[in-house]
Amino acid sequence: MKTLIKNGNVVFKDCVKKKDILIEDGKIAAVGDGLSGADEVIDVAGKTVIPGIIDMHVHLREPGFEGKEDIASGSLAAVAGGVTQVCCMPNTDPVCDNAVVVSYIINRAKEVGLCKVRPIGAITRGEQGESLADIGKMAKAGAVALSDDGRSVMNSNVMRLAMEYASDFGLKCLCHCEDKTLVDGGVVNEGYNSTLCGLKGQLRAVEDIMISRDICLARSLDLPVHICHVSTYSGVDIIRAAKASGVKVTAETCPHYFILTDDIITGFDTFTKVSPPVREERDRLAVIEGLKDGTIDCIVTDHAPHSRKDKEVEYNLAAFGMSGIETSFALSYTYLVGSGALTLPELMRRMSYNPAKVLGLEGGEIREGAVADLAVVDLEESYEIDGEKFFSKGKNTPFNGYKVKGRVLMTLVDGKVKFDIRKI
Numbered sequence: 001m002k003t004l005i006k007n008g009n010v011v012f013k014d015c016v017k018k019k020d021i022l023i024e025d026g027k028i029a030a031v032g033d034g035l036s037g038a039d040e041v042i043d044v045a046g047k048t049v050i051p052g053i054i055d056m057h058v059h060l061r062e063p064g065f066e067g068k069e070d071i072a073s074g075s076l077a078a079v080a081g082g083v084t085q086v087c088c089m090p091n092t093d094p095v096c097d098n099a100v101v102v103s104y105i106i107n108r109a110k111e112v113g114l115c116k117v118r119p120i121g122a123i124t125r126g127e128q129g130e131s132l133a134d135i136g137k138m139a140k141a142g143a144v145a146l147s148d149d150g151r152s153v154m155n156s157n158v159m160r161l162a163m164e165y166a167s168d169f170g171l172k173c174l175c176h177c178e179d180k181t182l183v184d185g186g187v188v189n190e191g192y193n194s195t196l197c198g199l200k201g202q203l204r205a206v207e208d209i210m211i212s213r214d215i216c217l218a219r220s221l222d223l224p225v226h227i228c229h230v231s232t233y234s235g236v237d238i239i240r241a242a243k244a245s246g247v248k249v250t251a252e253t254c255p256h257y258f259i260l261t262d263d264i265i266t267g268f269d270t271f272t273k274v275s276p277p278v279r280e281e282r283d284r285l286a287v288i289e290g291l292k293d294g295t296i297d298c299i300v301t302d303h304a305p306h307s308r309k310d311k312e313v314e315y316n317l318a319a320f321g322m323s324g325i326e327t328s329f330a331l332s333y334t335y336l337v338g339s340g341a342l343t344l345p346e347l348m349r350r351m352s353y354n355p356a357k358v359l360g361l362e363g364g365e366i367r368e369g370a371v372a373d374l375a376v377v378d379l380e381e382s383y384e385i386d387g388e389k390f391f392s393k394g395k396n397t398p399f400n401g402y403k404v405k406g407r408v409l410m411t412l413v414d415g416k417v418k419f420d421i422r423k424i
């Protein structure tokens, strides 16, 4: 079966050019002008073809929390967002801390057959921070990284051992940085707005201390480490300095950290509650600067779908997290490319190419011989975000009513159309 994507403005690693893409057996067989000889032709004149987004920080909730999301609904939400590959976090029930759960997720995702799902194994048993999970067995079963996301591994020796074991199996630790002893019940950023609202705040140091600790370990051990969802200006500074001195550190951030400030909490909307919390303008600008200069390698969503009952409670009691996988492209395009902070190829390197490199995954780039994971987007179409229209079970977006540009029209995984907006 040969498919031809004709006349698209194709986003390559360093440029955008009008080209045809010929797909054969799930791979990009040719990229060129005036290509022909396909069984199926998809004319995308005037539209843009991007490499499929690789979202390396997603919560799919299955097994155990299927009321919030499951692998089927999360995969559909992913392809609707132009995402062809997700890495799912292990804070499920049971926790993904063993090979059985890793295999379950891989098999269930294959049955669903939409996007590629790569499980992340827990660092510690039950994400309890005490003893290491079955790292070797999870690696053999197909886990692509390790994380206790949702919390930090507070014991530095356990974290040291985790980094060493992970490296023995070719895996990286993805660190959720939150000093449990300092967070002390804080639910938002500590500052003017937390005082105004009477909500308990979290210092930037809650995050920065653990970023520093994990960088210290990586430096001492000469091993790689990846810092999750960077939200503080000071965290960006710490990572930039570490990179400059040769530490093998990579980092990610999310759209809510480069678009929002904690002004949004003053409405007490629990959809704005997230961990780490959204911070202040100084932080937002530093995160953008970090994305521009390469301090922050990747854009992810931390897609954290929650059910109504988890959010329709008072602010202090509400679950942390935002549903984000369906809006990440449009938000990133609008706020980073639209503002001139990044070019479109630069954006796609942060959403596709770099995540693939950080985790050693396939995809992330449009070139001959690469896997045919692609999305077609309309950069001219603007629309208003409405969480109620999400395919995800999690309707908890803080971006309701935001006008964005960049509609995902079609998503192909291994050369097969998995989402087509015309068929919705």
Ligand code: DOR
Binding pocket: 059, 091, 149, 150, 151, 176, 273, 274, 275, 276, 302, 304, 305, 320, 321, 322
């Ligand atoms: O806000 C968050 N929600 N941050 C996390 O680290 C975990 C996530 C979740 O699982 O809901």
Ligand code: ZN
Binding pocket: 149, 150, 151, 176, 228, 229, 275, 276, 302
């Ligand atoms: Zn996290």
